[in-house]
Amino acid sequence: MPRNPPDPARRSERARSAILESALTISRERGYEKTTIEAIAAGAGVGKQTIYRWWPSKGAVVVEALNEAIGSASEFPDSGDVREDLKAQMRSVSAALGGPELGATFRAVIAAAQSDPLIAEALPTLIIEPRVEACKRRLEGARQQGQLREDVDLDVVVELLYGPLYHRFVLHTFDIDDLQITRVVDYVFSGLSPMEHVTGDRGELRQ
Amino acid sequence: MPRNPPDPARRSERARSAILESALTISRERGYEKTTIEAIAAGAGVGKQTIYRWWPSKGAVVVEALNEAIGSASEFPDSGDVREDLKAQMRSVSAALGGPELGATFRAVIAAAQSDPLIAEALPTLIIEPRVEACKRRLEGARQQGQLREDVDLDVVVELLYGPLYHRFVLHTFDIDDLQITRVVDYVFSGLSPMEHVTGDRGELRQ
Amino acid sequence: MPRNPPDPARRSERARSAILESALTISRERGYEKTTIEAIAAGAGVGKQTIYRWWPSKGAVVVEALNEAIGSASEFPDSGDVREDLKAQMRSVSAALGGPELGATFRAVIAAAQSDPLIAEALPTLIIEPRVEACKRRLEGARQQGQLREDVDLDVVVELLYGPLYHRFVLHTFDIDDLQITRVVDYVFSGLSPMEHVTGDRGELRQ
Amino acid sequence: MPRNPPDPARRSERARSAILESALTISRERGYEKTTIEAIAAGAGVGKQTIYRWWPSKGAVVVEALNEAIGSASEFPDSGDVREDLKAQMRSVSAALGGPELGATFRAVIAAAQSDPLIAEALPTLIIEPRVEACKRRLEGARQQGQLREDVDLDVVVELLYGPLYHRFVLHTFDIDDLQITRVVDYVFSGLSPMEHVTGDRGELRQ
DNA sequence: GGGTAATCGAGACGGTACGTCTTGTCTTAGG
């Protein structure tokens, strides 16, 4: 006697968006750990069952809410200069991570992903990958314009760029700042080996 | 009539270590968020009051437990070839993170640090910084041997090297593997800009 | 814009009888209080709205179901000996109350009557009174044959006879048995006052 | 791993009596079916768990509350005239059953006993039997004074007396009134058979 | 015999209460 999954066609869009909005608001106001499904439901004017029908856990609601809040807005700029475009985009990621709006919620989602398998799956799928793909598309463009070596693995390049940001974010070592971003991009493009080779244009590795 | 603080002289060492051990086990098994004081007490064969008497919060118990468990940082190898030394060290970090024992524990700490300020402070101080310093010492040695540019910020270099590993670890995008490690080190040293002339030694950027 | 009442002509007979059958089954199996409209609907393979369209409450469904199920009252036997006829009839009532089928159903109705005004009205009217009347007719016959005092209130006599059975049935003190029935009838006819001279026919008040 | 039953020695008397009082009040005010454990707990200023710890169900709380409310007060009067003493006691039972204070709650408990095995056991044990025993003691006294035949089964006599009251109470046929009580007692003592024997003192079987 | 209106099965919806679990405080008994 298998439990039928609910029929998405009958789903109420009004309820869905009210829930996501309520989830984000409450998460922001009292922190993720003190966010309860009861409160999300009350805040959205919705029965608890409506949440349990469509999401498996509090975390799942919050990831989805977070994803909608960040927006699909992450399309990369393309000014022709890949280094500057990356820095600009990384600065906006940094602002989002550090800002009071989404930062704390994003932290909480990362925390939840460490023990909740459902979120461990949703976080990369829903939030990380689409933005990684956007970054890879920009890098691919740069490669075709000769700003990037032909043979690099773009997945690793993305990790080289954003990994340092997340390193600070999750390990609480330093705040992410423009200086870190500048150096990360410049080091990654120019390399750490003593310059036996010409980097071409911008060897400005100081400060 | 002020509440007298408990007298440390009368404290039961047996209870203390049973609590720390139980906290660690449960944190590892079900994640930090699902770790409850009730369960720690039950697992330690101890009354809840004994925990509340000596620690202010669940987080405080867990940091103390972790601090005792992880032990001190190991020194970097120095074979003369900084790239290979880094790869070796990163592989051993990768093995630890991926292993079932320390990996799960470390996930729990990272998760806890995202919401508990006590752990947010203890994690970089006690755990991360000593290891970063060891790495920086090795890099400094490399710099003096001419394997590293003079002007780079070593903190950022450490983040460039380990950030990609943590990126995979906390965001659950891919498993950390040797290939990633190889590429990270090589890209970071050689740079991503197209090589106008070969760096001489190891241009082996394929595979 | 008044809500049109449903049109009885279009009513599905299949649904109606499936609902009544399901209501009776569930009422019998888990008791009236734990009978839910949800379960009746599911058991009948019917939408909940179909029940709410035609009945105002759970109680209404159950009375209607019971009314169809119990059938009409049977006539009393008349062997000429009113005591024996009463005992015989009371034994058959006792068997019905004690039996798993009607007993459980009847328990459910009695329970329902204590809280649902609809059933509180229907139970005496539809179920009790016809049977009381049959009993009273037999007692009237006995009176005319000189087996019963002229001046007794037959309603009270019926209660004297059947009250003890229901006392055991609803209060769960003892099981109804032949011994109780025999004694009830004999005590009622012979009286409890010490016999100053024997009644002639059946003074057999022992065992 | 057997669940330890709670230790009665540690039980809070304050909580216990607040719960029973709250249960009775709410039961009276909104009816048994609409009485919820949630409301009882709130009304008593008590956690729900404290109710669930000591009672298995809502019904059990209400039976106990009812029992305390009725009071042990049921000792029988002994004026020397057993008929009058019985009538007096039956009138007070009738007043309790019919009264707005306990009548509705008692109905609900009887209803619950029809489907809840726990209440089916508690109702006779806790409430009925102590009062039946008191009645039997009075009847035994009457027997020793020669007001009652030697050979009657007192359990059946009690049922003969109270059965008719409960018959009206649970089947909703008539209201219990003084006339019924008078007739029940008189019929039971004098017997229904035409008077071939002298009843001694009071053959007043009219009206 | 085709249009249309109401019933049907199904089930999502906003709610209330359920019975369980955990929290942090308070109380009891024993060493």
Place this chain on the structure above:
DNA sequence: CCTAAGACAAGACGTACCGTCTCGATTACCC
């Protein structure tokens, strides 16, 4: 006094039903 054990008030958990509502998809009546 400190310990373990655990009752306590509070309140969130995830589930079950409530009674209402909205869906297509059959009916069954009326033109």
